[in-house]
Amino acid sequence: MSPRVVIVGGGPGGYEAALVAVKAGAEVTLVERHGLGGNAVLTDVVPSKTVIATAEWLTIAGRASELGIRRRDGGEIARDLTVDMAQVNARVKALVRKQSGDIRTRLERTGVRIVAGEARLDGPHAVVVGDERLETDAVLLAVGARPRVVPGCEPDGERILTWTQLYDLDELPEHLVVVGSGVTGAEFAGAYRLLGSEVTLVASKDRVLAREDPDASAHLTQVFKDRGMHLVGGRAASVARVGDGVRVELEDGTVIEGSHCLMAVGSVPNTEGIGLEEAGVELDDRGLIRVDRVSRTTARGVYAAGDCTGVLPLASVAATQGRIAMAHVLGDAVTPLDLSLVASNVFTVPEIAAVGASEAELKARGLFYEVSTLDLARNPRAKMLGIEEGFVKVFGHTVTGQVFGAVIVAPRAGEHIYPLSLAVAHHLTVDDVAAAFTVYPSLTGTVSEAARRLHRMGEQG
Numbered sequence: 001m002s003p004r005v006v007i008v009g010g011g012p013g014g015y016e017a018a019l020v021a022v023k024a025g026a027e028v029t030l031v032e033r034h035g036l037g038g039n040a041v042l043t044d045v046v047p048s049k050t051v052i053a054t055a056e057w058l059t060i061a062g063r064a065s066e067l068g069i070r071r072r073d074g075g076e077i078a079r080d081l082t083v084d085m086a087q088v089n090a091r092v093k094a095l096v097r098k099q100s101g102d103i104r105t106r107l108e109r110t111g112v113r114i115v116a117g118e119a120r121l122d123g124p125h126a127v128v129v130g131d132e133r134l135e136t137d138a139v140l141l142a143v144g145a146r147p148r149v150v151p152g153c154e155p156d157g158e159r160i161l162t163w164t165q166l167y168d169l170d171e172l173p174e175h176l177v178v179v180g181s182g183v184t185g186a187e188f189a190g191a192y193r194l195l196g197s198e199v200t201l202v203a204s205k206d207r208v209l210a211r212e213d214p215d216a217s218a219h220l221t222q223v224f225k226d227r228g229m230h231l232v233g234g235r236a237a238s239v240a241r242v243g244d245g246v247r248v249e250l251e252d253g254t255v256i257e258g259s260h261c262l263m264a265v266g267s268v269p270n271t272e273g274i275g276l277e278e279a280g281v282e283l284d285d286r287g288l289i290r291v292d293r294v295s296r297t298t299a300r301g302v303y304a305a306g307d308c309t310g311v312l313p314l315a316s317v318a319a320t321q322g323r324i325a326m327a328h329v330l331g332d333a334v335t336p337l338d339l340s341l342v343a344s345n346v347f348t349v350p351e352i353a354a355v356g357a358s359e360a361e362l363k364a365r366g367l368f369y370e371v372s373t374l375d376l377a378r379n380p381r382a383k384m385l386g387i388e389e390g391f392v393k394v395f396g397h398t399v400t401g402q403v404f405g406a407v408i409v410a411p412r413a414g415e416h417i418y419p420l421s422l423a424v425a426h427h428l429t430v431d432d433v434a435a436a437f438t439v440y441p442s443l444t445g446t447v448s449e450a451a452r453r454l455h456r457m458g459e460q461g
Helices: 012-023 038-042 045-062 085-110 183-195 214-226 315-329 359-364 380-385 418-425 430-435 445-452
Strands: 004-008 027-032 113-116 119-121 126-129 132-135 138-141 145-147 175-179 198-203 230-233 236-242 245-250 255-258 260-263 267-269 302-304 343-346 351-356 369-375 391-397 403-410
Touching: 004 012, 004 132, 004 315, 012 027, 012 038, 012 085, 012 138, 012 315, 038 045, 038 085, 045 085, 045 183, 085 113, 138 315, 175 183, 175 245, 175 255, 183 198, 183 214, 183 260, 183 343, 198 255, 214 230, 214 351, 214 391, 214 403, 236 260, 245 260, 302 315, 351 418, 359 369, 359 403, 369 445, 380 445, 391 430, 391 445, 403 418, 403 430, 403 445, 418 430, 430 445
Parallel strands: 004 027, 004 138, 027 113, 138 302, 175 198, 175 260, 198 230
Antiparallel strands: 119 126, 126 132, 145 267, 236 245, 245 255, 343 351, 351 403, 369 391, 391 403
């Protein structure tokens, strides 16, 4: 008899796990209450990065005149551009529907049974959905998370918004106040400034993306200022609807008025009221599901993946957790999750991509390392494309030359980090990276040159 697996949640952790399990011969049922793809497809990654891609095209158009591209009447292209927010968001929703539909089609073709509805554990080996009780040998919980709501700053869906509600706007906000300068806040603040909104970003510290590489964070902070974004330090105490606008009051008494406010202050897991405690699934003090490196919870046969675990809020990590869980359940070879190998990307303009250990981590661990940093503006391909900002930063072991980590700040940085991700994952040296051929001219040529500059570090005086 085939093993029975029930997966609760159709995001990356859930649908990737389902594909692995059904391929291994399991009988798989996936329960989803909203739509396949989860937050990553429906309200977060796909829609937000689509809006950001639209904003990025405006920066490309802005370089048209220096590249010799003009209107037939001699006017500059960038001056004649405007954004139809209703059309932008209509395109976002169409892409979301298509991506969600593609996931459903793939799952159904592979034999996964999909059940719509709210799921609740009835012990560790049964899931109840409406009137149906699903007996199972293993459960994977991929229930995701939702935007955190701060008391006194409750969203109304019209002027005070969470990151799930921006896609209902028909008009570009005249003045968007963004509360929160982490990844979500920085991405949306940067995008809406490029789209044409006046933007005020409320940051709890003196720079945006304070958890990223300090050079990358400082660079993006300056880019935002150069683009006319208002950066205000502090924390929001209250946000109120005032006529056709909003009034944001900070804890120090500072008042900011705008047309709209985006609350980007983190998320909370969807773990309450689904029978976890009764099934023996332990939660931490934030309501996150405790898991080990192979995605096991404290209840035998129950696994968890994605944002509900708090391991790392990335779709790629959720998918990896789900795949690892199913491999472990079904007796396949398992490589435990290693967060030191995770590549991440912040989709601002320019992007910030990173992999491996940060410089702060290397210092804390007392490791001997050298840093090679090269500005992207010196790259010939960057010159051709009119790219004048960004850099590549590589950390290498002083003696062995092993690549410890890297940071890239550039347009499409998430595409260019891959060779360095391979280097970190397979313990390659800077000489290994430098010895591989790159296309000339290409932006990845700077990756090779940065590695080449760390050659024979141990022999340097």
